[in-house]
Amino acid sequence: xxxxxxxxxxxxxxxxxxxxxxxxxxxxxxxxxxxxxxxxxxxxxxxxxxxxxxxxxxxxxxxxxxxxxxxxxxxxxxxxxxxxxxxxxxxxxxxxxxxxxxxxxxxxxxxxxxxxxxxxxxxxxxxxxxxxxxxxxxxxxxxxxxxxxxxxxxxxxxxxxxxxxxxxxxxxxxxxxxxxxxxxxxxxxxxxxxxxxxxxxxxxxxxxxxxxxxxxxxxxxxxxxxxxxxxxxxxxxxxxxxxxxxxxxxxxxxxxxxxxxxxxxxxxxxxxxxxxxxxxxxxxxxxxxxxxxxxxxxxxxxxxxxxxxxxxxxxxxxxxxxxxxxxxxxxxxxxxxxxxxxxxxxxxxxxxxxxxxxxxxxxxxxxxxxxxxxxxxxxxxxxxxxxxxxxxxxxxxxxxxxxxxxxxxxxxxxxxxxxxxxxxxxxxxxxxxxxxxxxxxxxxxxxxxxxxxxxxxxxxxxxxxxxxxxxxxxxxxxxxxxxxxxxxxxxxxxxxxxxxxxxxxxxxxxxxxxxxxxxxxxxxxxxxx
Numbered sequence: 001x002x003x004x005x006x007x008x009x010x011x012x013x014x015x016x017x018x019x020x021x022x023x024x025x026x027x028x029x030x031x032x033x034x035x036x037x038x039x040x041x042x043x044x045x046x047x048x049x050x051x052x053x054x055x056x057x058x059x060x061x062x063x064x065x066x067x068x069x070x071x072x073x074x075x076x077x078x079x080x081x082x083x084x085x086x087x088x089x090x091x092x093x094x095x096x097x098x099x100x101x102x103x104x105x106x107x108x109x110x111x112x113x114x115x116x117x118x119x120x121x122x123x124x125x126x127x128x129x130x131x132x133x134x135x136x137x138x139x140x141x142x143x144x145x146x147x148x149x150x151x152x153x154x155x156x157x158x159x160x161x162x163x164x165x166x167x168x169x170x171x172x173x174x175x176x177x178x179x180x181x182x183x184x185x186x187x188x189x190x191x192x193x194x195x196x197x198x199x200x201x202x203x204x205x206x207x208x209x210x211x212x213x214x215x216x217x218x219x220x221x222x223x224x225x226x227x228x229x230x231x232x233x234x235x236x237x238x239x240x241x242x243x244x245x246x247x248x249x250x251x252x253x254x255x256x257x258x259x260x261x262x263x264x265x266x267x268x269x270x271x272x273x274x275x276x277x278x279x280x281x282x283x284x285x286x287x288x289x290x291x292x293x294x295x296x297x298x299x300x301x302x303x304x305x306x307x308x309x310x311x312x313x314x315x316x317x318x319x320x321x322x323x324x325x326x327x328x329x330x331x332x333x334x335x336x337x338x339x340x341x342x343x344x345x346x347x348x349x350x351x352x353x354x355x356x357x358x359x360x361x362x363x364x365x366x367x368x369x370x371x372x373x374x375x376x377x378x379x380x381x382x383x384x385x386x387x388x389x390x391x392x393x394x395x396x397x398x399x400x401x402x403x404x405x406x407x408x409x410x411x412x413x414x415x416x417x418x419x420x421x422x423x424x425x426x427x428x429x430x431x432x433x434x435x436x437x438x439x440x441x442x443x444x445x446x447x448x449x450x451x452x453x454x455x456x457x458x459x460x461x462x463x464x465x466x467x468x469x470x471x472x473x474x475x476x477x478x479x480x481x482x483x484x485x486x487x488x489x490x491x492x493x494x495x496x497x498x499x500x501x502x503x504x505x506x507x508x509x510x511x512x513x514x515x516x517x518x519x520x521x522x523x524x525x526x527x528x529x
Contacts, residue, residue: 003041094132185223276314367405443481458496 010019025034040049055065071080086095101110116125131140146156162171177186192201207216222231237247253262268277283292298307313322328338344353359368374383389398404413419429435444450459465474480489495504 008021010021012018023036023038025036027033038051040051042048053067055067058064069082069084071082073079084097086097088094099112101112103109114127114129116127118124129142131142133139144158146158149155160173160175162173164170175188175190177188179185190203192203194200205218207218209215220233222233224230235249237249240246251264251266253264255261266279266281268279270276281294283294285291296309298309300306311324311326313324315321326340328340331337342355342357344355346352357370359370361367372385374385376382387400389400391397402415402417404415406412417431419431422428433446433448435446437443448461450461452458463476465476467473478491480491482488493506493508495506497503
C-alpha cells in the first residue's frame with residue numbers, strides 16, 4: 001500500500017485568528033543555523049510527489065493570505081539567495097517555472113514584479129532573464145508581451161527604460177542579436193501594430209536632450225561585410241492605398257535660436273579600389289497627373305546674403321573631371337520637351353544677379369568650348385536663338401558683346417556670324433545688322449572695321465554679294481539715311497592715309513562681261529593718291 005500521511009495542522013477559531021504553524025531550524029552562536037528542508041517523496045518508477053505551499057482562500061470580505069519567500073538580513077556578509085527552479089531531466093524536458101498573478105473581476109489584475117537589490121555603496125544588483133541553452137539545437141526564446149486588450153480597452157504598454165541618474169550617466173539600453181560563427185546574425189525588428197479604424201501606430205526614435213551640452217546623436221548604420229558588401233539601409237514609406245497617397249519622407253535639421261542650424265549631408269563613401277557609389281535623387285512618375293517635382297533651394301536670410309547653391313562634378317586627379325548635365329526629358333507623343341530656365345532673381349533695391357556660362361582655363365591644353373544650339377525641327381521652323389541685353393527705364397540699356405579669345409602669342413580667335421545654307425527649295429537666312437530706332441535722339445551707329453596693327457598691315461574689310469547660277473548675282477547697296485527736315489546723310493568712300501608713302505586707292509568698277517554680255521552699265525573711276 002502507500003505510506004501513511006503526516007499532517008501538521010493548527011486549530012481553527014471562530015472569534016480570533018487561526019492558530020499558527022511554525023517550522024524553524026535551530027539557532028547557533030558559532031556556526032551556521034540549522035536548515036529547514038521540505039521535500040516530497042521519491043517515485044523510483046513514476047513521478048515524485050508534489051510540494052505545494054499555498055494560503056487558503058479568502059472569506060467573503062477578506063483577502064487570501066500572503067506568501068513570502070525571503071532570506072534573512074545579514075550584518076556583515078551577503079544575505080541568502082533564493083532559488084526557484086525545476087530539476088534537470090535526462091530523458092525528457094526540464095520542468096516549466098511559472099510565476100503568475102491572480103486575475104480580478106472588479107479591479108485590475110495582480111502585478112508581477114522582478115526587482116534586483118538596492119545598494120548604498122556600490123552598484124545595484126542585476127536582473128537577468130535568459131532563455132535556456134540548446135547545446136545541439138536552438139536556444140530558447142524570450143517573449144515579453146502584454147495581453148490582448150478587451151472589448152473597449154487597449155492592450156498593455158511595454159516600457160524598456162533605464163533609470164534616471166543624479167550625478168552620472170543614466171544606463172544604456174541595448175537591443176541586439178548575438179554573433180553567429182556559421183550563419184547570419186539574427187534580425188532586430190521594431191514594428192508597431194496596424195489599425196482598422198484609425199491610423200497605424202507610430203515609431204519614434206529620439207536621442208537624449210541636454211541642458212548643458214549638445215544633444216545625443218542618433219545613428220543608423222548597416223552591418224560591415226569584411227569580405228563582401230556592407231549592408232543596405234532602406235528608409236521608405238509604405239505604398240498608398242486605393243484612395244490615398246504614400247507617406248511623406250522628411251530629412252531635415254532642427255531650427256536654431258542662437259547659432260547655425262544643423263547640416264544635412266547626403267553622400268556615398270570613398271572607395272580605394274573601385275568607383276564611389278552614385279547618389280540618385282528622383283521624383284516619382286505619374287500615370288494620371290504630372291510627375292513629381294524636384295526642388296533644390298538654398299536657405300533664405302533676412303539680414304545677410306541668402307545661401308549658395310552649388311552643383312559640381314567630381315574631380316579627376318589623373319584624368320578628366322566628371323560631367324554636369326542639366327536637361328529636360330524627351331517629350332511624349334503629343335507634347336513638348338520640358339523648358340530649361342537659367343535666371344537670376346529680381347532685385348528691389350540693388351543689382352540683380354549675374355548669369356555666367358563658361359569653361360575653365362587650361363594650363364597644358366585649350367580652353368573648353370561653349371556651345372549654344374537650338375533644336376532642329378522636321379515639320380516646322382527650327383528653334384530660335386535670341387541674345388538680348390537688359391532694358392532700363394532710367395539709364396542706358398545693357399550691352400551685348402561677342403568677342404573672340406585673345407591669343408597672347410599667336411592670332412586671336414575668329415568671330416563668325418553666318419546663316420546656314422538654304423535647302424533644296426529655299427533661300428539661306430537673312431543677316432541683319434541694325435541699330436534700333438530713336439524717338440528724341442540719334443539712332444545708333446553701326447561700325448564695321450578691323451583693328452589697328454603695330455607690326456603688320458591692318459586687316460581688310462570685305463563686303464560682297466553672293467553669286468548666282470540661274471539668276472542675277474546679289475546686289476550690294478550702300479545708302480545714306482533720309483531726312484524729312486534736313487540734308488540727307490552722306491556716303492563717303494575714303495582710302496587709308498599713308499603718312500610716309502602713298503595713300504590707298506579707291507576703285508569703283510563693274511566686273512568683266514561674259515561671253516554673251518557686255519560690261520556693267522557704269523564707267524570705272526579711279527582716284528590715286
